[in-house]
Amino acid sequence: MMNKILVPIDFSEHSEFALRVAAAIAKKNDSELVALHMLGISDEGLTRMETQELQEAILNLKFSDAKFTDFLDRVYLNGVKIQNVVQRNKDFFEIDSIANKYEAGLIVMGSHGSKGLNEVLVGSNTEKVVRTSTLPVLVIKSPVVNFKFKxxxxxxxxxxxxxxxxxxxxxxxxxxxxxxxxxxxxxxxxxxxxxxxxxxxxxxxxxxxxxxxxxxxxxxxxxxxxxxxxxxxxxxxxxxxxxxxxxxxxxxxxxxxxxxxxxxxxxxxxxxxxxxxx
CATH class of the missing domain: 3.40.50.620 (HUPs)
Structure with a gap:
């Protein structure tokens, strides 16, 4: 049985579809969720920022952290152990290494098709994770009630x-x-x-x-x-x-x-x- 499940979060309804499914799996298998949010601020970008830009980036980080906490305030998560991870970089090819770093056995992602949108959990970006992941990747496209691997x-x-x-x-x-x-x-x-x-x-x-x-x-x-x-x-x-x-x-x-x-x-x-x- 997997001890940890990684769930990338972008605050969209599709990432909540994935979160709900991951929670259902975690409850049945006594697993811990690793909730990942990527900000899209590179290390190189941080070094090039002016003072005002850097302050704005720090405020954005704090805002995202608060929003992250609020997003995870769901009844269906009661009783589920969750580890919040905020990553500055937004590189979908890094998700597998992050999952392995936190010893996850499964990645659960939401996706809403190949519309070319520049959000974290859209079809093309989900595919980047699918192509590069050494772990099983579960892709959720719509709400699922009482998900199971029956x-x-x-x-x-x-x-x-x-x-x-x-x-x-x-x-x-x-x-x-x-x-x-x-x-x-x-x-x-x-x-x-x-x-x-x-x-x-x-x-x-x-x-x-x-x-x-x-x-x-x-x-x-x-x-x-x-x-x-x-x-x-x-x-x-x-x-x-x-x-x-x-x-x-x-x-x-x-x-x-x-x-x-x-x-x-x-x-x-x-x-x-x-x-x-x-």
Missing amino acids: KVVFVCDFKEDYTEPFRNAWNFFKPFKSKFKMLYINLPENFLNNQEMEEKAMEFIKRAGVEEFNFYKDMVFYNDYNLENGIYRYANKFNADVVAVPTRGRRGIAHFFSSNKGESLVNHSNIPIITFKK
Whole structure:
């Protein structure tokens, strides 16, 4: 079980969606929340500031700290241990190092799509964290009541690159006793018959060394014309609480999501998405 959960906060409603979900996870697992707010003041900027500008920056820091405290005054946070962290820099590539510094096991972020807004928790900035994070990143797009990891769909195409993300996802969800489904979307351009899909899947699971995985119960082959639509349709049919996808560093969601479909999944799906890095 994770001891700490990092939640970036920008005071938007979407960051509160993430905060509420993180609180629900923390309560069920006796975890501590690390609430992070980034100001966007670089060390270089501080050294170049004139006296008046520096005083204004200090006042802004104090104002943000007070606003931060007020933002965290929520009934659903009662009983949850919270550590407030205010970071001067606003560099999304630093979030992973901050999470590791505070020994977090999960990052929970809010996101409201790729609108090009210059706020902390919008689609493009969420994707920066997803691409660079060594930790699982849970992306929340809309309000979720009583969030849980009860039903999980892990999207996979059985390539060797996805072996480690699969193992990581399996080990992550195992303590939650989640109903774990591995999903393969069978597309027309890469169509496989049943025997071919089963052989690929069995070889993948054997390579992963996850003996507890029940192939005949938890492996799902789903035919569709479009990868993203296939994921949505099955996830909705299964009433999934979260869709898990592998990532490959700065390339973002794994390469089987061609034409940025993976980024589209994070941006345009209201189902919570959790990413696991190779």
